[in-house]
Amino acid sequence: MNAPLRLGMVGGGQGAFIGGVHRMAARLDGQWQLVAGALASDPLRALASADELGLDSSRSYASWEEMARREAARPDGIDAVAIVTPNHLHAPVATAFLEAGIDVICDKPLATSLADARALQALARRRERLLCLTHTYSGYAMVRQARAMVEAGELGALRLIQVEYAQDWLAEPIEQTGHERGNKQAAWRCDPALAGPAGALGDIGTHAYHLTSFVSGLQAESVCAELSSLVPGRRLDDHVQAMLRFPDGVRGLLWASQVATGCENALRLRVYGSRASLEFAQEQPNELLFTPLGGATQRLTRGRVGSAEAQAATRLPAGHPEGYLEAFAQLYRDAAEHIRARREGRAVAPASRWLTTAADGVAGLAFVEAVLASHRAGSAWTPLQQEGAIP
Amino acid sequence: MNAPLRLGMVGGGQGAFIGGVHRMAARLDGQWQLVAGALASDPLRALASADELGLDSSRSYASWEEMARREAARPDGIDAVAIVTPNHLHAPVATAFLEAGIDVICDKPLATSLADARALQALARRRERLLCLTHTYSGYAMVRQARAMVEAGELGALRLIQVEYAQDWLAEPIEQTGHERGNKQAAWRCDPALAGPAGALGDIGTHAYHLTSFVSGLQAESVCAELSSLVPGRRLDDHVQAMLRFPDGVRGLLWASQVATGCENALRLRVYGSRASLEFAQEQPNELLFTPLGGATQRLTRGRVGSAEAQAATRLPAGHPEGYLEAFAQLYRDAAEHIRARREGRAVAPASRWLTTAADGVAGLAFVEAVLASHRAGSAWTPLQQEGAIP
Amino acid sequence: MNAPLRLGMVGGGQGAFIGGVHRMAARLDGQWQLVAGALASDPLRALASADELGLDSSRSYASWEEMARREAARPDGIDAVAIVTPNHLHAPVATAFLEAGIDVICDKPLATSLADARALQALARRRERLLCLTHTYSGYAMVRQARAMVEAGELGALRLIQVEYAQDWLAEPIEQTGHERGNKQAAWRCDPALAGPAGALGDIGTHAYHLTSFVSGLQAESVCAELSSLVPGRRLDDHVQAMLRFPDGVRGLLWASQVATGCENALRLRVYGSRASLEFAQEQPNELLFTPLGGATQRLTRGRVGSAEAQAATRLPAGHPEGYLEAFAQLYRDAAEHIRARREGRAVAPASRWLTTAADGVAGLAFVEAVLASHRAGSAWTPLQQEGAIP
Amino acid sequence: MNAPLRLGMVGGGQGAFIGGVHRMAARLDGQWQLVAGALASDPLRALASADELGLDSSRSYASWEEMARREAARPDGIDAVAIVTPNHLHAPVATAFLEAGIDVICDKPLATSLADARALQALARRRERLLCLTHTYSGYAMVRQARAMVEAGELGALRLIQVEYAQDWLAEPIEQTGHERGNKQAAWRCDPALAGPAGALGDIGTHAYHLTSFVSGLQAESVCAELSSLVPGRRLDDHVQAMLRFPDGVRGLLWASQVATGCENALRLRVYGSRASLEFAQEQPNELLFTPLGGATQRLTRGRVGSAEAQAATRLPAGHPEGYLEAFAQLYRDAAEHIRARREGRAVAPASRWLTTAADGVAGLAFVEAVLASHRAGSAWTPLQQEGAIP
Secondary structure (H helix, E strand, C coil): CCCCEEEEEECCCCCCCHHHHHHHHHHHCCCEEEEEEECCCCHHHHHHHHHHCCCCHHHECCCHHHHHHHHHHCCCCCCEEEECCCHHHHHHHHHHHHHCCCEEEECCCCCCCHHHHHHHHHHHHHHCCCEEECCHHHHCHHHHHHHHHHHCCCCCCEEEEEEEEECCCCCCCHHHHCCCCCHHHHHHHCCHHHHCCCCHHHHHHHHHHHHHHHHHCCCCCEEEEEEECCCCCCCCCCEEEEEEECHHHCEEEEEEECCCCCCCCEEEEEEEECCEEEEEECCCCCEEEEEECCCCEEEEECCCCCCHHHHHCCCCCCCCCCCHHHHHHHHHHHHHHHHHHHHHCCCCCHHHCCCCEHHHHHHHHHHHHHHHHHHHCCCCCEECCCCCCCC | CCCCEEEEEECCCCCCCHHHHHHHHHHHCCCEEEEEEECCCCHHHHHHHHHHCCCCHHHECCCHHHHHHHHHHCCCCCCEEEECCCHHHHHHHHHHHHHCCCEEEECCCCCCCHHHHHHHHHHHHHHCCCEEECCHHHHCHHHHHHHHHHHCCCCCCEEEEEEEEECCCCCCCHHHHCCCCCHHHHHHHCCHHHHCCCCHHHHHHHHHHHHHHHHHCCCCCEEEEEEECCCCCCCCCCEEEEEEECHHHCEEEEEEECCCCCCCCEEEEEEEECCEEEEEECCCCCEEEEEECCCCEEEEECCCCCCHHHHHCCCCCCCCCCCHHHHHHHHHHHHHHHHHHHHHCCCCCHHHCCCCEHHHHHHHHHHHHHHHHHHHCCCCCEECCCCCCCC | CCCCEEEEEECCCCCCCHHHHHHHHHHHCCCEEEEEEECCCCHHHHHHHHHHCCCCHHHECCCHHHHHHHHHHCCCCCCEEEECCCHHHHHHHHHHHHHCCCEEEECCCCCCCHHHHHHHHHHHHHHCCCEEECCHHHHCHHHHHHHHHHHCCCCCCEEEEEEEEECCCCCCCHHHHCCCCCHHHHHHHCCHHHHCCCCHHHHHHHHHHHHHHHHHCCCCCEEEEEEECCCCCCCCCCEEEEEEECHHHCEEEEEEECCCCCCCCEEEEEEEECCEEEEEECCCCCEEEEEECCCCEEEEECCCCCCHHHHHCCCCCCCCCCCHHHHHHHHHHHHHHHHHHHHHCCCCCHHHCCCCEHHHHHHHHHHHHHHHHHHHCCCCCEECCCCCCCC | CCCCEEEEEECCCCCCCHHHHHHHHHHHCCCEEEEEEECCCCHHHHHHHHHHCCCCHHHECCCHHHHHHHHHHCCCCCCEEEECCCHHHHHHHHHHHHHCCCEEEECCCCCCCHHHHHHHHHHHHHHCCCEEECCHHHHCHHHHHHHHHHHCCCCCCEEEEEEEEECCCCCCCHHHHCCCCCHHHHHHHCCHHHHCCCCHHHHHHHHHHHHHHHHHCCCCCEEEEEEECCCCCCCCCCEEEEEEECHHHCEEEEEEECCCCCCCCEEEEEEEECCEEEEEECCCCCEEEEEECCCCEEEEECCCCCCHHHHHCCCCCCCCCCCHHHHHHHHHHHHHHHHHHHHHCCCCCHHHCCCCEHHHHHHHHHHHHHHHHHHHCCCCCEECCCCCCCC
């Protein structure tokens, strides 16, 4: 085995949620070791967090600017940085590390505007560094199986796509009233200054859109959308509904809501083609439903039936459930492979080729901005700004 | 027990589908006896069909006009007529029987235009006759349970409604090429002259819309919709997608498709309120999922847990599945109760008060016309024509 | 269509459960018309019940002995009698009607002893009359599909059978304390004088065993069983657990319980062969799960995928759920076909050949007696008394 | 955070399955670091395996005897050893490390005889060292939730327990014929010399039994069992079926099969009490079904609804699936807590108190030996040897 890569982290201090997930995911496959961090904006909390994680105190930084500068200068500096801050910092932090020549693993969304996302994409390309996004759900074996089946033509010509992402954690105005759980998360996610102009749209709508394009291989051409703030007093959208037009007459619906009472993390994708259909539900990630026209629905299971891509994203035999952390770990494994391949001057292993990259981040922002524009125009059909995208 | 009511039927001859369903449904509870019919436009097929059903040949009519006239004149004439023809005949046949003073049980849609539907509603009111629609799915015990729970406020304030109705029987152009199954059905349902201007929209979109309003108690204020003919050469829509605005800021999505490969009769309704949500899937009609905010999803089952209305629509103990025919039979049982109550000068039993009536038919056509108009206007938000509705 | 056959009924008066089910089932397909009955042992209740059902008062009998005698003498006497009394009367009533030359449709179990069952089987054969049992679950289309697949060898060599039938309606001692629901049912079903020596074993264990042998084509060679009365004070078993040995080394488990809290009518059969397996759950009767070795589980659905036998037991298209009443109606349809075929001197239509007959009733009693004997012998392996069976 | 504990491993070299699982599980929570190993009996393979895992070559041992001796002597010697060898080595290896004063984490079964298991238990007690078993399924949050609910009396008095563990990976004689997958596993698991006298019984029957006793808090008093080798030529049982008697009249069935075609890793437990029931299915580990008598089934989900014990075994919010590795990691986390608590002279944290210990291993062997004895005695009811157990 190669020695683990050295990972730094910006954000993810005590009380944060997604930082801990990144750390478990990075650890799972033994490919990464956390060695540095600017874990919190508050210096004391940053230090306490670093201590709790066993970081050497010399590598717990008070600011990400300093961290980028000093880690780049160390002979044993970090191989990559994981950015797990609120959304508004994604772009500046990523910029600093890319400028310092350090590979970047960024929580989604890539930025809070399409322009920023494009600038980042161009920077990464110029500096020849990895800029990848943790669209977790694309790491599931059965999502990769779905993509492989679409690519292989098993669905025939695509016709319809239905995607939905329903949660209920914002069903009450917890960002306003304070609440024992979720308060801190809710506070920044419902604040336009920290989350950007999109609420549920940016937080989970982008996941739904990414899953759709990841599996179908299609980007929407235009959207007809409406945003709502269904909880009184909320400053950002908590419900998104949109009709989508894809190339070649493919049609679709997307809805994302954080006030869908009773829903936990109900991301679900259904793709209908002329010959067959697929259905994936994130809460049952070890299976994929496949139904050929006129035939019986088949429950494809991880580890038993699958493409090479699905097998490569599988750690355990069929019937031994994998979950969200394994999907997340897959992205870290893929990122490690991309970095190693570049350093070794070789091609990326096929099993890791579907890593979510800056191009996906740009596409995500194009979707967000088109939805915002459509909403402002009274749900007018609005094209996605695709020019300039670097695939 | 009261003696069975006498039923006549227009349409439903050999080779038809829905006529046989009406007959089984009418028979199940022993409240109706089929005694007369104009079962087919072709006289020979009409006679053969009547013979097969054991009708007295004197009451097998060559035309529905004659049937209405002669049955109205008999002392033992039919108590009600079931209309199970292609859509374009619903209005003229219903008119003839209502004019003859005969109660009408009509397959949906009530008519092929909103104007015709309103005229029928007014006529029924003027003649003081029953004009009810067989929106089958409202006969399910667990659909009635859902309505009762919404009415009782168990969901809190409604916020979101998601309804979908997916089939795949038109996934291939069987109306064009001929096909061993479904051909005859497909031929008229895809022909604007027989089905009216709406394809999947009229056929199943109206069911989805009715189920939504039945359970939620809400009619949409406006729609933003797009119709598609996803199978090449099809003359009517086979896919409908629409965003809906209901009163008080409630939002919704509706999709109906007859080309959703792998779907059989997948009508599904989800209603989210501030306190709880409900989910009903027609293919599992003995259960209703209820999830209070922050709590566990509860699987409410027919016969075990339920409101008075649900219990009244239940024939068998829990765990002994009821199905589509029982739901359909419920409408016939309710219609019989309405007729008997009127004749006996008493109020309708509460358990039968939710029979689908002409007002629902009018609302359905208002929905259809608004969707058609929105589609023609490039998915502009279009209000439903609600003025003049007689609730 | 042939004119409906004339049906009489013994038992099934007001307050009874299964009689009403028989009547709906007989009515559904239009093959039977109820014309006579000895509906209750109490004459007044018998008359009131007959009136409620619209029977001619001259054919409402005070006793089944009289009914058998007088109906046999009428030129328009009943074509068959349905016996829906408590178990201890099945044999004497069936005997009386068979002796009178009248075909018999009997609720299960056929009798309360194996000797009685064999005597009935011999009598029916001697009198050349139909003696069939309403093992409802064998009327489901997907159960027939399962049998067809086993017969066709799609499972390979059978190896394991798991069958279970779990209810909870006797989870409390309602036969002792009185209870608003179920009391009357519970009273006779928990009384050895009325139900026979077997409680849950006779009531539902026999259904589980019949389903097993119906689908697998196998009768158990021996059983190793234990009965329990898990509710204090209960006089008959409410829980049965048994290991089964079938021919050719096939092994199985059977459990049946009426105190399995939370279970409604959870009859479930799983059959494992060397090449594939099948699973049927009565509460989801429109589907059958089929899994080939190494492949994906396929959800076979009624109306979409099926053998000729399954199609013949299907009334509605796929996705339009059928239920318990339709399965029950299938038995009445099959019985009508058997009677008509005999009278017309022709072979029974293949689709009706799987009607449950006296031989199944004899096999059921052989199972019951073997379980009772094994239990009494401290769960010793006990052979089923198969000699003398007339297949 | 405390520094990670140092872990050694015996077994788990290249080509093994469970060793890799142990390593991922140990790594996930950051509590353990693998530093030493005797990974394979073949010295070259041992070295290659150690190198692949990044072990220092000085701590890759040619034999476990040497490893125990030398690690015990190092100041930075391992804190615990994980034993992941075939079954017949569990007892001698565990003995060696316990004698050396090193804590032991052992794959199940603890030994291949009850006598050996008891000797180990006594040794661990005498040496005051941890001897824990990786009964993985007891690490699932919802299994702990089930146990907490039973302990809290939410089910009332227990009555029935149904447990099953069905797999199909031995449905073909792959241990005899060779096979591209599973061959090596199958070879030792079907060989009495390496696996001990119990095949499926020892491999998965013990898991089923442990899950039963873990959740219910009950040990069986006696068993009535039958073993079968359903695949021709197999030398050990591949199918176990057993009736169980628990204290206070509780009854149960257990079946475990490795030839149940179509089953992946279908471990399922159902516990019925006088007031409610519970159902857990390992392949859907994020949920637990709870049904109160007369009420609706509730789907309790990890992270949303749960006891303190379930919350403590939870890493992610509801709707973000956890799986088998997280359950396994829980055992490693619990073991670390036990070791730290002993060293720090404090009580074990309540959340870790349910670690599977030597007493469970002894109980498992008592179960295995009773089943073997019952089988040999023609399925006679056979008591479990409970005397001498150290709870």
